[in-house]
Amino acid sequence: MILIAVAIVILLIIGIGIYNSLIGKKNQVTNTFSAIDVMLKKRFDLLPNLVVTLKQYMQYESGLLTKVVELRAQAGEANLTTTQKLELDKQLTSGVRGLMVNVENYPDLKANQNFLHLQSTWTESEEQIAAARRTYNAAVTEYNNAIMMFPGNLFAGMLNYQTMQVLENTEEERKNISAKTLFSS
Amino acid sequence: MTIIEGLQPSIDALEIQRKALAYLKTKGYIFIGAGILFAAAGFIFSDFLLFGLIPALVAFVFGFIALNRGSRLFEQYRHEFKLKIIAGAMKSIDQSLEIDYQQGLSEGNFIHSQLFNTRPDRYSSEDQITGSAGKTRFAFSEVHAEYKTVTQTKNGRRVEWHDIFKGIIFCADFNKHFKGITVIRPKDIGSSISNWFSENMPIFSSGSSMVKLENPDFSKCFVTYSIDQIEARYILTPAMMERLCQLESKSKYTISVSFIDSYMYIAFPLDKNYFEPPQFKSLLNANNWQKDIDVIRFMYDIVAELDLNTRIWGKH
Numbered sequence: 001m002i003l004i005a006v007a008i009v010i011l012l013i014i015g016i017g018i019y020n021s022l023i024g025k026k027n028q029v030t031n032t033f034s035a036i037d038v039m040l041k042k043r044f045d046l047l048p049n050l051v052v053t054l055k056q057y058m059q060y061e062s063g064l065l066t067k068v069v070e071l072r073a074q075a076g077e078a079n080l081t082t083t084q085k086l087e088l089d090k091q092l093t094s095g096v097r098g099l100m101v102n103v104e105n106y107p108d109l110k111a112n113q114n115f116l117h118l119q120s121t122w123t124e125s126e127e128q129i130a131a132a133r134r135t136y137n138a139a140v141t142e143y144n145n146a147i148m149m150f151p152g153n154l155f156a157g158m159l160n161y162q163t164m165q166v167l168e169n170t171e172e173e174r175k176n177i178s179a180k181t182l183f184s185s
Numbered sequence: 186m187t188i189i190e191g192l193q194p195s196i197d198a199l200e201i202q203r204k205a206l207a208y209l210k211t212k213g214y215i216f217i218g219a220g221i222l223f224a225a226a227g228f229i230f231s232d233f234l235l236f237g238l239i240p241a242l243v244a245f246v247f248g249f250i251a252l253n254r255g256s257r258l259f260e261q262y263r264h265e266f267k268l269k270i271i272a273g274a275m276k277s278i279d280q281s282l283e284i285d286y287q288q289g290l291s292e293g294n295f296i297h298s299q300l301f302n303t304r305p306d307r308y309s310s311e312d313q314i315t316g317s318a319g320k321t322r323f324a325f326s327e328v329h330a331e332y333k334t335v336t337q338t339k340n341g342r343r344v345e346w347h348d349i350f351k352g353i354i355f356c357a358d359f360n361k362h363f364k365g366i367t368v369i370r371p372k373d374i375g376s377s378i379s380n381w382f383s384e385n386m387p388i389f390s391s392g393s394s395m396v397k398l399e400n401p402d403f404s405k406c407f408v409t410y411s412i413d414q415i416e417a418r419y420i421l422t423p424a425m426m427e428r429l430c431q432l433e434s435k436s437k438y439t440i441s442v443s444f445i446d447s448y449m450y451i452a453f454p455l456d457k458n459y460f461e462p463p464q465f466k467s468l469l470n471a472n473n474w475q476k477d478i479d480v481i482r483f484m485y486d487i488v489a490e491l492d493l494n495t496r497i498w499g500k501h
Contacts, residue, residue, distance in 0.1 A: 124361070124362075127361075134418045135418055
């Protein structure tokens with residue numbers, strides 16, 4: 001009788017443990033996804049200053065600048081989902097990168113301290129977003145493993161937990177940012 | 186004239202000192218050896234005990250005097266070797282390199298680096314070398330940290346000393362800003378078992394600060410802990426993980442790395458005590474001290490190898 005009671009208590013503890021662990025992992029996924037959102041917000045906040053500084057000097061890059069200004073306007077819109085923001089960030093990254101490559105042609109801009117600061121903060125934010133995406137992917141993988149493996153899968157079925165998709169890494173994230181290719185200073 | 190060629194007069198002068206101290210020490214050992222033989226002969230042939238002990242005593246006295254003079258001479262020779270040969274040869278690597286052989290990594294900084302979990306009961310550090318490689322300032326020192334265990338035996342308490350770490354700790358200004366603490370330790374059986382449980386049995390997953398990184402080679406050698414998962418990945422980019430794996434492959438024993446207060450610490454466990462002059466081998470043969478210079482070059486090259494001079498992330 002005592003043995004059965006002990007076995008029930010142990011099973012109950014294991015059950016609670018698995019349940020809590022699954023909840024924890026799902027919350028971790030949500031947390032890491034919000035972290036990407038925070039990083040994107042920080043990055044988009046840099047745009048107005050960056051655009052103003054670039055506009056002062058890069059009069060011959062109007063095509064690229066217009067594109068970045070348009071994207072900046074979109075980034076300022078409310079009600080954007082994180083996925084939309086990520087897509088927008090991808091386009092912004094490529095747009096700003098195009099401008100940075102041409103910085104070589106504008107010696108005054110290259111010497112501008114404000115621009116240099118913005119440039120390194122922009123690169124920093126790029127790396128931080130890459131780190132946040134990798135953290136999100138690690139959390140999703142851990143969550144997916146937990147709900148697909150025994151005994152977590154028994155609870156996942158009851159809780160109606162579904163597997164989640166990882167974010168696809170961009171080519172830049174795989175390669176890591178290189179100073180030489182970004183801006184040869 | 187190269188810097189090494191420029192050192193030749195100092196090497197020649199020190200070689201004379203080395204020969205003098207080697208002669209004194211050899212003489213000391215011979216006298217002590219002779220003393221032991223006389224004493225043993227006196228005890229074996231007990232009729233001649235006095236005839237054995239008197240010369241033994243004289244030999245011991247002469248032996249210890251010679252060794253003592255040799256030791257004093259060695260301290261002076263050691264001092265000159267570090268300040269003239271090591272410091273001079275370092276300049277061939279970079280003019281900014283300086284050695285302070287009496288200074289080292291302080292015990293407080295050793296504990297603060299969080300490279301090791303155990304607090305040392307006995308600690309010593311020496312031969313601090315500082316300098317800059319491009320924009321990155323760095324320093325490294327020899328460190329020996331030990332902890333003691335006390336066991337109760339039939340004959341009383343037995344104190345045993347065990348190494349926490351013996352080798353060189355390298356510290357450099359990291360090229361990115363960060364606020365938290367990230368520690369990379371060699372993967373051992375304990376951490377492997379704990380990783381397996383947290384991966385395969387969700388109930389055992391503590392949700393602790395272990396960071397699961399994507400690089401399989403990196404994860405095979407190291408286990409990473411951090412108080413901030415995102416920041417750990419901000420520091421440990423895919424490129425940085427590859428570079429640390431390359432650095433690891435060049436070291437005999439698995440290295441430990443920590444990132445704390447915007448600094449990076451790397452612990453290289455080593456068997457040999459570096460930057461010590463040869464006593465019974467000639468200084469004129471550069472091979473007898475070349476390894477010390479190779480170690481300095483290896484440490485200096487870490488900055489380039491880990492790309493610490495790339496400062497495009499807001500830290501200049």
